[in-house]
Amino acid sequence: MGCWLCRRLPNGEVRRGRIVEVEAYMVGDPASHAFRGPTKRNRVMFGPAGVSYIYFTYGMHYCFNIVTEVDGTPTAILIRGLDNIENANGPGRICKALELTTEQSGIDITTRDSGLWVEHGIPNEDETIMVSPRIGISVAREHFWRFFINGSPGVTKNAMNKLARPLDEE
C-alpha cells in the first residue's frame, strides 16, 4: 500500500499509479485461482514472488496481480485501485489504463527492464488503512482480506465498504 505501480507503455510513455486498494489470495483459500492446483492459467502463482499474474475474466476484463511468496507457495495480491491515474479504480480499469493483458503475465516486476515495475512508497501519516471482505467472490467471504486507504479516489465503491473497519483495530 502506497507503493507506485509503474508501466512503460508501448509508445514509451510511463504511467505511475499509487496503490491504494488490494486483495490477498492465500494458500488454502477457496477463492484463490490456485486452490485446485496448478493449471495453464494460474501456473505463475506457483512460481517465485515479484512476478505478474494477469488473467482474463467475464469475457472482457483483465486483472493484474503480484505473486508474493516463495517458489512453490501459490499466493498473490490483486491490485484493485490506483490513485494519480484517471480511471484506475477497479482491477479491470487498471489493466485498461496501463494497457496490460495476459501478454504481460509472468514477467519480473522487480526490474524496470520489464516495462512493468514497482517503486517504493508508504501510506501517509494521515491515512487510515481499512480492511473488508473481498469483492466479487462467492466463497470465503468471512475473511477481511481486502485492504484500502480510506477515502482515496482510486478505491472501488462497493457494498463491502460498509463492513470495513480500520486495520489497526485488530
Added chain:
DNA sequence: CTGAGGATCCTG
C-alpha cells in the same frame, strides 16, 4: 466435448 461460472463494469 459440454456447461456453468467467473478476483468486472456499465447502464437503467
Added chain:
DNA sequence: AGGATCCTCAGC
C-alpha cells in the same frame, strides 16, 4: 437488477 462476452476448468 441485468447484460456484455468468452475463457477456463471440472466433469463426463
